[in-house]
Amino acid sequence: MSVALAQPERPDYLNDGYGIKSWLLTRDHKRIALLYLASITLFFVLGGIFALIIRLELLTPAGDLVTSQTYNKLFTMHGVIMVFFFLIPSIPAVLGNFLIPLMVGARDLAFPRLNLLSWYVYVVGGVFTLTAAITGGVDTGWTFYTPYSSTYSNTHVVLTVVGVFITGFSSILTGLNFIVTIHKMRAPGLSWFRLPLFVWSMYATSMIFILGTPVLAISLVLVGLERIFRIGIFDPHIGGDPLLFQHLFWFYSHPAVYIMILPSMGVVSEIITCFSRKRAFGYNFIAFSSVAIAVLGFLVWGHHMFVSGQSVAAGVIFSGLSFLVAIPSAIKVFNWTATLYKGSVSYQTPMLYAFGFIGLFTIGGLTGLFLATLGVDVHVHDTYFIIAHFHYIMVGGAVMGYLGGIHFWWPKISGRMYPEWWGRVAAVVVFLGFNLTFFPQFILGYLGMPRRYHAYPPEFQVLNVMSTAGASILGIGYLLPLVYLTWSMRYGPKASANPWAAKGLEWETTSPPPTENFLETPIVTEEAYAYAAPGATHV
Amino acid sequence: MLAIEFPLFPPRASTLAGSVDNLYFTLLAITAFFSTLIFLCILFFAIKYRRRSEDERPPEIHGSLKLEIVWTAIPLLIVIGLFTAGVRIYYAGARPPANSMPIYVVGKQWMWKVQHPEGKSEIDELHVPLGVPVRLLMTSEDVIHDFSIPAFRIKRDVLPGRYTTEWFQATKTGDFHLFCAQYCGTNHSAMVGHVVVMEPADFQKWLSEGPQPPSMADSGARLFAKLNCATCHSDSGKAPLLAGSFGSTVPLAAGGSIRADEAYLRESILAPRTRIVAGYPPTMPAYQGQLTESQVLELIAYLKSLPPGKGDRR
Numbered sequence: 050m051s052v053a054l055a056q057p058e059r060p061d062y063l064n065d066g067y068g069i070k071s072w073l074l075t076r077d078h079k080r081i082a083l084l085y086l087a088s089i090t091l092f093f094v095l096g097g098i099f100a101l102i103i104r105l106e107l108l109t110p111a112g113d114l115v116t117s118q119t120y121n122k123l124f125t126m127h128g129v130i131m132v133f134f135f136l137i138p139s140i141p142a143v144l145g146n147f148l149i150p151l152m153v154g155a156r157d158l159a160f161p162r163l164n165l166l167s168w169y170v171y172v173v174g175g176v177f178t179l180t181a182a183i184t185g186g187v188d189t190g191w192t193f194y195t196p197y198s199s200t201y202s203n204t205h206v207v208l209t210v211v212g213v214f215i216t217g218f219s220s221i222l223t224g225l226n227f228i229v230t231i232h233k234m235r236a237p238g239l240s241w242f243r244l245p246l247f248v249w250s251m252y253a254t255s256m257i258f259i260l261g262t263p264v265l266a267i268s269l270v271l272v273g274l275e276r277i278f279r280i281g282i283f284d285p286h287i288g289g290d291p292l293l294f295q296h297l298f299w300f301y302s303h304p305a306v307y308i309m310i311l312p313s314m315g316v317v318s319e320i321i322t323c324f325s326r327k328r329a330f331g332y333n334f335i336a337f338s339s340v341a342i343a344v345l346g347f348l349v350w351g352h353h354m355f356v357s358g359q360s361v362a363a364g365v366i367f368s369g370l371s372f373l374v375a376i377p378s379a380i381k382v383f384n385w386t387a388t389l390y391k392g393s394v395s396y397q398t399p400m401l402y403a404f405g406f407i408g409l410f411t412i413g414g415l416t417g418l419f420l421a422t423l424g425v426d427v428h429v430h431d432t433y434f435i436i437a438h439f440h441y442i443m444v445g446g447a448v449m450g451y452l453g454g455i456h457f458w459w460p461k462i463s464g465r466m467y468p469e470w471w472g473r474v475a476a477v478v479v480f481l482g483f484n485l486t487f488f489p490q491f492i493l494g495y496l497g498m499p500r501r502y503h504a505y506p507p508e509f510q511v512l513n514v515m516s517t518a519g520a521s522i523l524g525i526g527y528l529l530p531l532v533y534l535t536w537s538m539r540y541g542p543k544a545s546a547n548p549w550a551a552k553g554l555e556w557e558t559t560s561p562p563p564t565e566n567f568l569e570t571p572i573v574t575e576e577a578y579a580y581a582a583p584g585a586t587h588v
Numbered sequence: 589m590l591a592i593e594f595p596l597f598p599p600r601a602s603t604l605a606g607s608v609d610n611l612y613f614t615l616l617a618i619t620a621f622f623s624t625l626i627f628l629c630i631l632f633f634a635i636k637y638r639r640r641s642e643d644e645r646p647p648e649i650h651g652s653l654k655l656e657i658v659w660t661a662i663p664l665l666i667v668i669g670l671f672t673a674g675v676r677i678y679y680a681g682a683r684p685p686a687n688s689m690p691i692y693v694v695g696k697q698w699m700w701k702v703q704h705p706e707g708k709s710e711i712d713e714l715h716v717p718l719g720v721p722v723r724l725l726m727t728s729e730d731v732i733h734d735f736s737i738p739a740f741r742i743k744r745d746v747l748p749g750r751y752t753t754e755w756f757q758a759t760k761t762g763d764f765h766l767f768c769a770q771y772c773g774t775n776h777s778a779m780v781g782h783v784v785v786m787e788p789a790d791f792q793k794w795l796s797e798g799p800q801p802p803s804m805a806d807s808g809a810r811l812f813a814k815l816n817c818a819t820c821h822s823d824s825g826k827a828p829l830l831a832g833s834f835g836s837t838v839p840l841a842a843g844g845s846i847r848a849d850e851a852y853l854r855e856s857i858l859a860p861r862t863r864i865v866a867g868y869p870p871t872m873p874a875y876q877g878q879l880t881e882s883q884v885l886e887l888i889a890y891l892k893s894l895p896p897g898k899g900d901r902r
Binding site: 112117118121188190192194196197200201202284285286290291292325326327328330331332333334355356357358361364365368369372373375376379380382383384386387389390391392393394395396404407408411412415416418419421422423424425426427428430431432492495496497499500501502503504505506507508510511512579580581 | 594598607608615622633645648650651660664668677681731732739742743745748750771772774775776780877
């Protein structure tokens with residue numbers, strides 16, 4: 050080990066080949082992760098700009114900044130891009146790709162070429178969707194509800210759904226790759242219950258990728274076919290069922306919420322254990338709750354349809370099942386909190402994001418109870434209450450986890466440290482900006498302000514102004530890491546192999562790791578997060 | 589001087605609203621309790637157990653089965669309670685009282701057409717009497733809309749090709765927001781209106797003001813004659829007699845039976861061969877595409893108005 054460190058210019062994955070070709074044809078999971086990081090960041094910035102225009106439009110009740118048609122296209126593109134091109138691939142494709150082989154002690158993912166293909170598939174899907182956006186846009190909302198999308202909309206629905214359809218295959222390929230890698234390529238001694246919790250969460254996420262995404266693909270193909278051939282699947286005037294699409298769509302898109310949140314939960318488990326130097330309290334419960342969330346997530350899609358006209362009995366069943374998902378989520382929050390107990394807690398940037406995650410996820414999760422509760426959901430359904438709730442979960446939860454994870458593993462990814470002070474400032478700004486943006490929307494929602502409204506009654510203005518102010522602060526909070534992380538890639542101090550004194554195989558190789566991760570295959574002799582035994586190392 | 593309208597709570601104007609609000613406040617209390625609990629615990633642990641030296645090694649704690657059981661069981665009990673309370677309200681909202689006053693609603697891009705059985709119709713407005721249960725029978729001419737009245741805490745999607753219903757009993761006179769809550773295209777946010785709750789006497793006065801259009805049943809009767817429905821739906825025996833058929837149980841040719849509610853009558857007008865009544869040949873032409881949703885509603889209103897007649901062979 051010390052011999053390796055003594056060599057000043059040991060080749061790592063970043064300087065193992067230069068030039069555009071060495072990146073575009075790479076089969077190294079770490080480079081592919083960076084390809085994803087770059088493209089996903091681009092989409093995040095785009096989606097964020099759309100969000101800011103939407104918030105600016107809502108500064109006044111009159112709807113005077115953009116036309117209603119433009120507004121509808123803006124929120125549609127914001128949703129489509131953020132959901133399908135940022136939130137769903139973010140942690141799995143960037144951190145999952147980078148970390149899973151390192152965490153299980155493998156030289157790469159099981160199918161490196163398939164991994165590269167999945168990035169290309171993602172990019173091709175993105176090109177289709179962006180083409181739709183540039184050539185006139187689409188106004189169906191990211192949910193593509195029929196028969197509006199299949200018959201009535203005069204915008205680029207087919208092009209957009211083709212883009213999303215293609216991108217879905219990238220999810221499927223990634224999920225497949227992860228599952229095989231986790232099953233077959235674990236280092237000697239790395240039993241299932243020694244796996245880092247991040248790997249458990251990625252395993253659960255991959256199950257959803259593989260089982261759910263095909264259903265989304267089918268429903269989008271049907272929308273496209275109905276638009277082109279008018280075959281009467283969704284439009285009742287030609288014999289279709291307008292609700293069929295909602296069943297198909299939410300069968301994927303509710304589990305998709307867990308695609309966004311489970312990886313974040315995995316990241317948070319890693320950060321909390323590291324920065325409190327503790328074994329995860331109730332490791333098995335955290336691991337199994339990931340799987341439970343993934344499984345239960347497939348049974349609750351009907352709670353998006355309590356006012357859709359589905360039967361009362363269906364409403365009751367879906368309500369009951371939805372409440373059950375709250376239990377594994379609560380178990381996780383309690384276990385993370387208990388992990389801090391008698392720990393050695395430090396407040397580095399990733400830990401601040403983890404705290405922020407728990408805060409926002411707790412509020413997002415508890416407001417989920419309002420929506421599972423039948424009578425109350427009827428009132429807040431399709432209002433800003435929903436917007437606030439799912440942003441707390443999907444943006445508060447998923448993005449806090451993503452940013453926390455990016456900071457936590459940044460030394461490993463880039464080989465450089467970021468400026469800690471700026472990191473902490475950004476984490477606080479994001480947290481405050483987020484709450485100012487979305488908390489007022491809970492109140493707006495109970496007041497009854499419907500979502501997707503371009504103009505609204507004047508009494509809702511004050512809360513909307515607050516929300517827009519928060520969005521500006523949030524925008525600055527997101528911009529900060531973009532700036533200082535980019536800066537640190539060149540100017541940051543060099544990182545050691547394990548700057549946080551963390552446990553886990555990824556911290557045993559150099560920062561940044563060599564192309565094939567480990568000079569020799571590690572052998573695991575202890576449980577994950579064995580912080581109490583300082584002398585114990587992997588042989 | 590500066591009078592900014594800044595409400596934090598919506599008006600409460602229906603019999604259902606109180607129970608929804610009570611459950612909402614219960615949920616708020618639960619949310620406040622648990623989030624405060626979590627936040628305080630994190631704050632307390634983070635301060636009390638802050639890292640004091642770089643080589644600090646805290647004791648290893650694996651977990652506690654007892655704790656896991658406790659913090660699984662408590663949330664489970666709470667959600668079972670919430671589930672039950674929510675279901676009760678949902679049931680109440682799904683079951684209009686038998687004596688409800690019917691009003692018909694058709695949504696189209698981008699307006700609400702409301703029709704009172706007495707014949708008066710209105711656009712983007714709904715006048716209703718105070719204290720009388722009202723049942724809305726709703727359908728759409730094009731895409732999915734949603735008829736939402738926040739002050740009444742009710743909301744229900746309005747779908748093309750089928751009927752949905754919602755009901756309320758207003759408890760306060762006044763003017764309340766009516767929103768389309770399901771995204772329906774370009775002018776979605778302009779598909780808004782008012783619900784005007786009036787004293788019953790004022791409502792009757794409003795109903796009888798202005799030119800008196802024929803009642804929906806009368807319009808339906810005229811349509812029924814114009815379409816020559818009576819040629820077969822008569823003593824001829826070619827088709828079932830329709831008097832008193834609304835609400836009855838009809839045996840089907842394919843076996844089984846169906847309750848002749850609005851949805852079945854609509855289907856039987858627009859696509860009559862879907863479910864043929866037992867004992868009759870499938871000869872009726874389909875009126876799909878030939879009648880507007882409003883006309884179908886008028887025909888149904890007419891059929892509902894027919895008293896059980898003599899010679900009904902069923």
